[in-house]
Amino acid sequence: MKQHIAVIGGGVVGLSTAYALIRAGHDVTLIEQNEDVGLGASYANGGQLSYRYVRPLADAGIPRQALGWMLKPGSPVSLRLRADPKQWRWMLSFLSACNRSTNRRNATLLLQLGLESQAEMATWRAEGLDGYFWRQAGKLVLYRNHTAFRKAVSAIQDPTLEQALSPAECTKIEPAFAHLAPDLAGGVFSPEDEVADSYLFCKALKTSLLSLPRFRYLPGQAALVPETGKNCTLTVDGTRVATDLVVLAAGLNSRDIAAPLGIQLPLYGLKGYSLTLRPSPETLPSVSVTDYDNRIVYARLGDALRVAAMVDIGAEDRSLTPDRLESLRGLVRQTLPGVSTSGTPDTPWTGLRPATPTGIPIIGRSRCENLLLNVGHGALGFTLAAGSAARIATMIGHAHSDGVQK
Template sequence: MHIIVLGAGVTGITSAWYLRQAGHEVTVIDRQPAAGLETSFANGGQVSVSHAEPWANPGAPAKVLKWLMKEDAPLLFRLRADPAQWRWGLAFLRECAPGRTARNIRSMVSLGLYSRAKLRELRAATGLQYEQRTQGILHFYTSEAEYAAAQEPARIMREQGCELDMKTPEECVAIEPALAQCRDKIVGGSMTPSDESGDAHRFTQELARRCVEAGVQFRYETRILGCEREGDAVSQLITADAAGRVQRLRADAYVLCMGSFSRGFARELGVDLNIYPAKGYSVTLPVIAPEHSYQVSLTDDEYKLVFSRLGDRLRIAGTAELNGYDTSLNLARCEAIVRRTRELFPQMSDGRGAQFWTGLRPATPSNVPYIGRSRLRNLFLNTGHGTLGWTHGCGSGAAIADIVSGRQPELDFAFTGLEAGTPSLRPQPVL
């Protein structure tokens, strides 16, 4: 079949790769001049199966109220006269129920384990290099209450097969000596030795090159002006290239990987996706004091920040701001990341040379992405990954290739439009 993949971020490129490996003719469309230039460009860098507790959890409502309108809050709802934001927020509150949280954790751990395994297979098969590190991820806590609240999610993750061990402050420092600079603040931690980190942007571009070598066609600097539907199928796309030339493109199937912009595209076709952009921030610092800089990827629970070492660069990323599709940098939030970094690692950096970035993460209320078939028989979904697009990229790409090819994916996950336990695909409404 001829498949058009909409979007050249990490999920779009992994989808294209696995679809091509399955024998399909593949074309990728993206408005940017190259792959991985939007949400995949400067994220936190973690491939973190252990980062499976969703934003929507039993403790979230009280935190959201406390953080409301606080400029440097880890999760900021900037309330707008936007029905999509209010709808998303109400669904978010429903997902905070303990039973829903546990279900969502199980889904994300299952997908994360599968995806990490597929990433390792891909790396071994292709020799991809992207500043990867396989030293695990250490999650540290500076609040006794948060450390106590982490025990139940950790138990659920372990039940699902995630290797996650609770650690004392002394053990945290032994794993990552740079934490000695903030030992007095740490009350405990958890270590996932099988987790990884790496530069998602570099990975995406390197895999895109291999896609080209494998025969995938790319149409960069191409905008989608509209789409048409005939009955229960997408009939064609109307696009414009960099020179403004309008073209109509047809394919046997279409895979939607447009991140936060997936909702608008799908709505034109009568498909309802509850995705809202959660603007995330990152700071990239040069390594100027190697002896005081971290080597192991870290997660700071209290401030919801992740720390990754990318060669001679330090990447610190996190926070979420629900403020529509605005991509302007909020300096208060950038400065909060630098301030927290200097508070934890005062000898590591003076903040000079910092490069700030922001991107729109495609968030669902549950944090569980849409992967599978939509209500239209030839429109497939691989979107809504929120903060875990890099973690889940290879697994969701491999899974969507299976589904498009009529095969049952290899993991236990609530795929959209896929009847559990059978290889057949059954159109179902996307709720």
């Protein structure tokens, strides 16, 4: 049956949800509090659609490594303990997920959602959604540490989708990183993984949605108020908005929006940074690369190079911390000295990954009968957005769709 559905949040997850619901034939209103869509965590992320490289951060050995990170400035993960119950609750759940069997189980769930996402994105592209520097670039994860490389190879679930490579084979696939070969243990290559610009993807979704009469864009700040019975009421800038259903997809802020309903979302903002460089075209890598030991990702997006990294736990703010940016710039200079920026300054950015302790997003119904959740995509929101959106559309059901094709 056709429904009127409000989606809160114009990030990559909310826009994808709106798009999937429109495709399913519903009337959709998207509410965004910023001056435009895509300006939250979705803005300048790493651009990786890494459908196969989805292992959660919570894993065996991470707590021990974290102690080292706390003591070492410039490390890829920084941990600052705060007198913040939200942080402690999240960290305790995170620690209980730090074991091999939970990590493997969750990686399998994420892989499934990743593959659903890839198929959904392919359908959307076939329908004409474009303009966001999408490429099937393949993804190469480089390992310097032999133990980490062996662990990664043993975790390969399907050798036709992920291949273990020697250092020489890595260099052949992406010559821009050739100078690293003597230090490498090996690499894992996923030829079918993709890259794209997440902000341009958000803009493309908004443009496509605005061309459809069943879609309405409503700028403003959404809130959810408990009602008597099992429903909640949606307000935008204090005014009630009547809808059949609401999908909460407001990234990290979903935690505060759901709280008045008695729904405690286990989300914490893991701060990360990116740099956008404009090097000379001949120095740009073509394949998307993850430097595993430094936890840095490199993606060519058009004529730019997006470099993203760092997980700062205990820094839920959007300030551009100068020493973290300098550490990132230093690591990029070491790892990719061939990239000549011709004196052009890089563009730094920071965002908060809306992370659950396990790395598994929360997609589904809530204790309020008219509210669904699509939140907590952490470090993989761009990768998982289309599949998560399709799952929400399946849960709600189709309404004799006329699709989005014009």
